[in-house]
Amino acid sequence: MGVGERLRQMFTRDANITSAEDLLALARAGRTGKKGVHVSNDSALRHSAVWACLRLRADLVSSFPIDVFRYVDGIQVEVPKPPVLVTPGGLEVGIKEWMYSTEFDLDRAGNCFGIITERTGVVGPDGRGLPGRVELVELGAVSVRANGSTIKKFTINGKQYEPWEIWHEKQYTVAGFPLGLSPVAYAAWSIEESLNAQQFARDWFAGGAVPSGTLKNTRKTIDKKQAREVKDGFRAAVSNGDLFVHGEDWEYKPVQAVAQQAQFIEARQYGLGDIARFFGCPGDLIDAAVSGSSVTYANISQRNLQFLIMNLGPAVGRREDTFSRKLVSGPRFVKLNTDALLRMDPEARARTIGQRITNRTLAPSEARALDNLPPFTEDQLAEFDRLFGSRSVPAQPTTAVPGATP
Structure with missing residues (x-):
């Protein structure tokens, strides 16, 4: 049974789910007895490719100017922005920081959440004032109670909220499921493999996984006491880079890790490409090795245009729709100016x-x-x-x- 099917079954009746960690648990279901790095939304950030993909997308989206328009006689005319699109988190959190944080959470977990702490006097589609201030909350603090595709309650740090009190954006959606899916959950296998390769490398080169070498007496067999004394003497001599003097009866042989090092490098290279695909970033944009590609671009503008159309544009369009429905009133609509990417x-x-x-x-x-x-x-x-x-x-x-x- 796939993860999507288990999610649908969970929400055929009222059920609680923690947006990030429960999705990760579902993605890991069926893998028993496997030891290694536990992948979560936080531990995944230790992987450089995950961090690079999330940073790149969040950096670019946060750099796009946000404008509000309305049509007058069929012509698109810019109108003043509401305060929530200037300082959405109050004076301490401007729109660029707010956009970076929300895009970062959307791209890694498929959801972002905030508490609406202020409303304007302008009535929105739900009959209440439009959000005037949204204080973002950490993903791990949020759980929801839902029935089918409808969220009934949000719980944040143990306190319950009505749906209209919470700002919720989602992406990577499936029909009938009220939350966005987490790329980290679905990429857990690739991230785990790469993080475990890193862990192996640290253990290997620190000498914790295997011995760094062997010291053999070629003339006689020695007992445990003699072995310990020789070992301590050898370590004391070489630990600070000093010389180790011995006769013709001792032979030191470093242990080589040629095969393991090759597997480590191969795992890292393949892991980068997989992770880049999960997070919607071309490998070359995060400095990952790209092999077998013959695509070339005449200039940086063409490369950025391809990235915008194929990778970033759909996410930008969804955010424009959400802002237009929830943050502005009447005939007004929100546009993110992506021209900044196409300079x-x-x-x-x-x-x-x-x-x-x-x-x-x-x-x-x-x-x-x-x-x-x-x-x-x-x-x-x-x-x-x-x-x-x-x-x-x-x-x-x-x-x-x-x-x-x-």
Whole structure:
């Protein structure tokens, strides 16, 4: 039975589930008697690939400016943002930090939670004031009571809350399940393998897993007492890098770990690719080794565009929908400006803007505004005329009409 089926069975009646840890427990179900690193949302962060994927996605999403619009006569017009999209956690937590934290939790656990501590006077779709302040809470402190796809109660640090008192976003959803699924839970096998490889390496090179070498007397058999004395003397001599002097009857042979080291490196390389796929990040963007790929990009803008379309864009769209439904009223809607990810180099940008002006899809004053500059003054335009000629458009030649008076 798959994890998804067990989740559906759990929620066919009222049931409690801790959003992060219970999902991880379900993902590990059936693996008994297996020793090693226990993977949780916190321990997974010890893996560099997990951290890199989560950091990259959260960094980018938190850098996108958030704008609010409404349509006026069919034209999209920007309107002032509500305070919750400026300082959602109060004066101490600005929108960039809040967006980073929520995206980080969404990407690792499929859910993020917060307590709505303030509301505005603007009535939302549920008949209550729109959220004015949302104080985020740690994932492990949250559990929910649900019936089917409907959440009945939230419990945070032992205190119960009604659903309308809680901010809840989710991603990686399945039909009929009220919570988002945790990538860490489903990636637990890959993360475990890689973390266990790291643990093996630490134990091996620290000498805890296997002996670092053997010291053999080639002339006679020694008893335990003699072995202990020789061992202590050898350790005392070499522990600080000093020389070990012996006759022709002692032979020291370091233990080699060639095969194990090769397996460790191989496990680490394969683990990086698996984890990158689970967390929606191309391996090359987190400096993971990528083999067998022939895809090349003309410039960084094309690479970022591919990442935005294939990996990050859908998550951004879902967050825009959530904000539009829960944080603004009436005909207003929220957009995250992803242009920040698609910045071009100065030469390509100038060429693109110049072409748009030539094609009359962008006015010169609008192009100036893109660089935070005011429109040209008459004196500036006159200066261009002196350098490059008059602005007047030359008269077009006309075809003579027979019989017309010259």
